[in-house]
Structure formats: structure tokens, C-alpha cells
Amino acid sequence: MTPRSLVITGGGGVGKTTLSAALAVAGAEAGMRACVVTVDPARRLADALGVDELGNRPTEVPSQPLLWAAMLDVTASWEAIVHQHAEPEVAQRLLENPFFRAIADRFPAAQAYAAGEQMAEHIESGRWDLLVVDTPPAGGGIDFFTAPRRMQEMIGGRLLRWLTGAGIPGRRALYRVTARPALKLADTVLGGPLLEEIAEFLLDLRSLHDGLSHRARAIELHLRRATSVVVTTAHPTPMREARRFFEELTPEVGRPEAVVFNRQLPDAWTKARNLRGNHIDPRLRTAVRDNLNRWADEVRRQHDVKQGFAARYAVEPIDVPWAEAAPTSVEDLARLLAAAPALERLLEG
Amino acid sequence: MLDRKLLFVSGKGGVGKSAVVASLALLAARRGLRVLVVGIVEGIGIASHFAAEQLGYRPHRVRPGVDALEVKRSDALDEYFRLQMRIPRAAPTKVLSNALNVLVETAPGVREIVSIGKPVFEVWRGGYDLVLADSPPLGQLFSYLRAPHTISDLVPGGAIRQQAARMDNTLRDPATTGLLLVATPEELPVLETRAALDRLEAEPVVSLEAVVSNRVLPDLETTAADLDELPAGSHREAAAHHLALLAQQRRWLAELPEGPRLPYLFGLRTAGEVAERLSEVWDEYL
Numbered sequence A: 001m002t003p004r005s006l007v008i009t010g011g012g013g014v015g016k017t018t019l020s021a022a023l024a025v026a027g028a029e030a031g032m033r034a035c036v037v038t039v040d041p042a043r044r045l046a047d048a049l050g051v052d053e054l055g056n057r058p059t060e061v062p063s064q065p066l067l068w069a070a071m072l073d074v075t076a077s078w079e080a081i082v083h084q085h086a087e088p089e090v091a092q093r094l095l096e097n098p099f100f101r102a103i104a105d106r107f108p109a110a111q112a113y114a115a116g117e118q119m120a121e122h123i124e125s126g127r128w129d130l131l132v133v134d135t136p137p138a139g140g141g142i143d144f145f146t147a148p149r150r151m152q153e154m155i156g157g158r159l160l161r162w163l164t165g166a167g168i169p170g171r172r173a174l175y176r177v178t179a180r181p182a183l184k185l186a187d188t189v190l191g192g193p194l195l196e197e198i199a200e201f202l203l204d205l206r207s208l209h210d211g212l213s214h215r216a217r218a219i220e221l222h223l224r225r226a227t228s229v230v231v232t233t234a235h236p237t238p239m240r241e242a243r244r245f246f247e248e249l250t251p252e253v254g255r256p257e258a259v260v261f262n263r264q265l266p267d268a269w270t271k272a273r274n275l276r277g278n279h280i281d282p283r284l285r286t287a288v289r290d291n292l293n294r295w296a297d298e299v300r301r302q303h304d305v306k307q308g309f310a311a312r313y314a315v316e317p318i319d320v321p322w323a324e325a326a327p328t329s330v331e332d333l334a335r336l337l338a339a340a341p342a343l344e345r346l347l348e349g
Numbered sequence B: 001m002l003d004r005k006l007l008f009v010s011g012k013g014g015v016g017k018s019a020v021v022a023s024l025a026l027l028a029a030r031r032g033l034r035v036l037v038v039g040i041v042e043g044i045g046i047a048s049h050f051a052a053e054q055l056g057y058r059p060h061r062v063r064p065g066v067d068a069l070e071v072k073r074s075d076a077l078d079e080y081f082r083l084q085m086r087i088p089r090a091a092p093t094k095v096l097s098n099a100l101n102v103l104v105e106t107a108p109g110v111r112e113i114v115s116i117g118k119p120v121f122e123v124w125r126g127g128y129d130l131v132l133a134d135s136p137p138l139g140q141l142f143s144y145l146r147a148p149h150t151i152s153d154l155v156p157g158g159a160i161r162q163q164a165a166r167m168d169n170t171l172r173d174p175a176t177t178g179l180l181l182v183a184t185p186e187e188l189p190v191l192e193t194r195a196a197l198d199r200l201e202a203e204p205v206v207s208l209e210a211v212v213s214n215r216v217l218p219d220l221e222t223t224a225a226d227l228d229e230l231p232a233g234s235h236r237e238a239a240a241h242h243l244a245l246l247a248q249q250r251r252w253l254a255e256l257p258e259g260p261r262l263p264y265l266f267g268l269r270t271a272g273e274v275a276e277r278l279s280e281v282w283d284e285y286l
Helices: A016-029 A044-049 A074-085 A088-096 A098-106 A108-125 A139-156 A158-164 A179-190 A194-206 A209-225 A236-253 A267-271 A282-313 A330-339 A341-347 B017-030 B073-084 B093-106 B110-125 B138-145 B147-154 B159-172 B187-202 B234-253 B271-285
Strands: A004-010 A034-038 A067-071 A130-134 A227-232 A258-264 A318-321 B006-011 B035-039 B060-063 B066-070 B130-134 B177-183 B208-216 B261-263
Touching: A004 A016, A004 A108, A004 A139, A004 A209, A004 A236, A016 A034, A016 A044, A016 A067, A016 A130, A016 A330, A016 A341, A034 A108, A044 A067, A044 A330, A074 A088, A074 A098, A074 A108, A074 A209, A088 A098, A088 A194, A098 A108, A098 A194, A108 A130, A108 A139, A108 A209, A139 A209, A139 A236, A209 A236, A227 A236, A236 A282, A258 A282, A267 A282, A267 B234, A282 B234, A318 A330, A318 A341, A330 A341, B006 B017, B006 B110, B006 B138, B006 B187, B017 B035, B017 B060, B017 B066, B017 B130, B017 B177, B017 B208, B017 B271, B035 B110, B073 B110, B093 B110, B110 B130, B110 B138, B110 B147, B110 B159, B138 B147, B138 B187, B147 B159, B159 B177, B177 B187, B187 B208, B187 B234, B208 B234, B261 B271
Parallel strands: A004 A130, A004 A227, A034 A067, A034 A130, A227 A258, A258 A318, B006 B130, B006 B177, B035 B066, B035 B130, B177 B208, B208 B261
Antiparallel strands: B060 B066
């Protein structure tokens, strides 16, 4: 069966990983076979879930029945992808090529593509009722959704077609006609046959094209069917990211289904009356009054930011209250959900 | 700090790097310096701190004495090769730019050197007293700062390599260039900053100017025990909240080297307001 899949996006440091884990815990507690996949290399998820070594293969969480956790290993994923789509000899050459390693390690779309591939495999495995996928922060989050297409463009793309001529020529036909003068000039600037090496590498990469484009289309379909959830706090930087997700994701895979405001302070702080009680030391009274005024300002700002967002994108924000300590166990994660019951609607299709 | 010609400002994402850049720019301009702010990657968010709509690759006057621009990769590539490499005008431009695009997409270090090249070129040109580079977050910072080495390892000789060596000299010269790291006193920003400091010590690609702690909360003239005197309610909750955050902040501040501390700004709504207020704080520091 097709699982309920949630893709959790948002800026850096807003608590995506923790919320992803909390949602998976809630699903498992409700009797769903749940898996949380993080692509963020932080150790926190592993710590909170009590699993030491996370990798592409899901690990059973010891303290929570029905819950599994995995962490994206980009290098291992690309090895598998290359072996799947290329002849063994070409695959080997590619995996040893420094350009390939540079692309797989740094090209954001390549990392995001590997994450999408993992997600697709989890969906297709039929093992899960609920799949929660955490994404890398900032641009990486949007890359996650556009990666299949961008990898297709890169591998089948115009650059290679230009370098190699319109078709898919053999190696020897490489430096004809259009490319030659530029290659020569580039070599004098670069002081070596760098561009030639790149062109040869791109030819190898080209052999991945058919298999990978086919696969990329399947991944895109899974992404479109998934539910995306944007997590933010009321601070300007994550808010800017949240707006980008709503504006840039919508044309790609549809509108995010929800926006979660994490670490929200109580609205009641803006409506507090004077502090009563004559026995209170005047210095203490002044200190806590000034303190409350400062935080009430902060709550007002938080409120305005949230209302502005809700009105602009016609979305009902889900509040998660500020918690003093980061969760360190499955029980903590379950408590986080209990404090924000509105999150549970995300588990239902 | 303002004596250097080129300051890179970095930190974990979300700690307020751009606000620090903008506030320093405002202060330097008030002191009569000609300042250029360079957003090293597109959409880095510096524009909102000057209430500018959008920044392009050409310097745009955002405040008296402050110009700002954002590095657009295609323009930067063009400048890098055409002006800095002196590729002849007669070169087949279309073909060449195609070839160079391939290079940027695939060769390690090229994309980074093209981006980080912009603030360095501006220092070489000498049109400004101070160039402030709003830099990529810590996770990517070293791939940018080390780009000249990466290039030197990759290409055996030629113009690019010479250019990379010259850039490396500028980056390493402590009289010219410094790195300002921004952290908020929280676990992940502090741990990442410490990792960056270790890396910088092992690989001194640029000299450290300072570690700035941002969003530091004011002290509260009370203790947790005092709070027992208070009735339950918002006053007590907000005080407990503040004390809890303060305790966490103190713990993480102790893990950072001594440096400037910028206050948490309560209730400010726009990036422009934040930059103005922080520039006043800097004024007392510098």
C-alpha cells in the first residue's frame, strides 16, 4: 500500500528534525508502521530515538514499537544509483572520478536527488503506513522537490549536448567543430586539458541518462503525492524561508499543506494585569515587570508575523509551544505532540 | 576591525550574519568610510536589511556611503574570465561561455572561486575603504575560502592558477583580510563555530578577526528562588522563561572565545530596524 508521506521543510534551526521524529512517534503510537528519514547529518535524531548508527537502512527504534528511523547517506545512495543505471565498467570509472565525487558531495541537486530516491524506495517497499522525511535547510529544501528535474537536465543536458554535438557521439567524435576552438582557448587559460577531462566524464555520466530520467519521473510523482509541511519560527530568517516555500513549491509540487510555528510563546503574556501582592520586594517587582514587558513585545511581534503569514497564504498555522529542554527520549517526543494536538491532523490523509 | 579592507562574515544559518554585516556597514559609513557590502551567494538576504527591493551585480547605493551588491553567478563568471583572466575580446564568446559553464557546474572549486572572487576584486580595485562580505553559512564557508587551493590542486598551471595564488595571498594577509564569525549562544551554533575555529587553526586560510555573540539576553535581577515569592501567572512564567534561556545562554557563551556581544532585540519587526539598532551597539564597542 502507499503510505501517508510527509515531507518536512523549513529554514535552518527551526526544529524540523525534532518535529519529524515527533510526528513519526505519534504515528507509531496510533498503530501505524512508521519510518522517519532524516537527511540532516546532525546526530540529534539518533540521540533522541536511542539508535546509535543510522544509515540508509532503517533501524528499529528500541523504545517504540512500530517505529523505525533512517538517515540519508548521500555517498552510498549515489553508489547504488550509479550501479543500477550504468554498465559495471562505466559505473566503476564514474565512482572513481574526482568530478563525480565533487558533484555527488556538493551539488545540492545531487544530494536532494539521493534523498528523493531514498524516499521513493521507502514508498515503494510497502513496508510503511507513515513515512516522515526531514529535509536539509534553506535552498536545500526546495532543491529536494526540483532535484529530479535538475539531475535530468544536468545529465541529459544542454551543456553536454553542446560539448558532444547534438547526438550521443563516441568518445573520439568529441572535439569536433563547435567545441574545438573553445576547448583550445580554455586549455590555455586553465593550463591543462581540464575541459577535455570534464567532457569525457560527462560522456560517462551521459550513460546514466535513460535509466535516471525514467527514475526521476517516478520520484517526481511520489513528491507530488506527498504532503509538504513547512516549519518555521517567527524570526525573520526562517520566515523568509517559509515564504519561499509557499511561493516556490506551489508551482512545483503543489501548495504546502500546513505551516507549523515552532517555539511559540504564550499569548497570555500580552494581557497580564499588574502584579498583585504587597509583600513582593520592590526590586523583584520592577525586574519581573520590565521582563514581562519585553517578552510581551516579543509575543506581539510573533503574533503579527503569524497573522500576516496566515492571511497572505490563507493557511491555518499550527502552533507548537516553546519547550525549555530539547527532547532526549521518545517520551519527550510524544509529549511534544501532546502539547500541540493540531499536529495530529497531519497524520490523517 | 574596521581597519581591514575585507571582512568576511559567516556563522551557522539563522544566527543573524546579515544583520551583523548591515550594522557594521552603517557604522563604518557614519565614520566616513566608503563601504561596499557583497552578498557572496544570491538571495543571501542582505537586501532586506537595507530595505532594498533586490540587489543586482552592480553596486547599488543603499545608504549614504554604503553600496551593496549580490553575486550573480553568470555575471561573476563573466567578470572573472573576461576582466580578471583577460580573455581576448576576439574569443568566440558564446562557445566560450558554454564551455565555462560546464566547468563551473562540475569542477570542484570553480563555482566558489568565482563567487569569492568578487569581493577580492573590489579590494584590488580600491574603490572602497571597506568591503564587507556576507558569506555562505559555516557548512559551506571553507569550500569557498579554500577555493584558491582547490583550484591550484586541480590545474597544473596557466592563468587561473596564477590568479588563484594572488587571491590566496590577499585572503591570508591579516592586514587586509579578516573573518568575523557570528554565533548565538545555543548548542548547535556554538558547536559549529567551535568546529570552524579548530579548522581555521589547522588551516589558516584567513585570519580570525573576532567571534561575535548575537542575541545575548539581558540579565534579570532575580533568581529562581525569588520567583517563589510571586503568584502564579504571566509575570512568573515570563521570568522563569527568561531565567531558563539565560542559563542555557551562559553555558554556551562560556564555550566561545571572548568577543563582542550583541543584545537580543525584543519586539523589532523589520530587518532594517535590527540593523540600525545593532549599529548603535557597535558604536560603543569600536
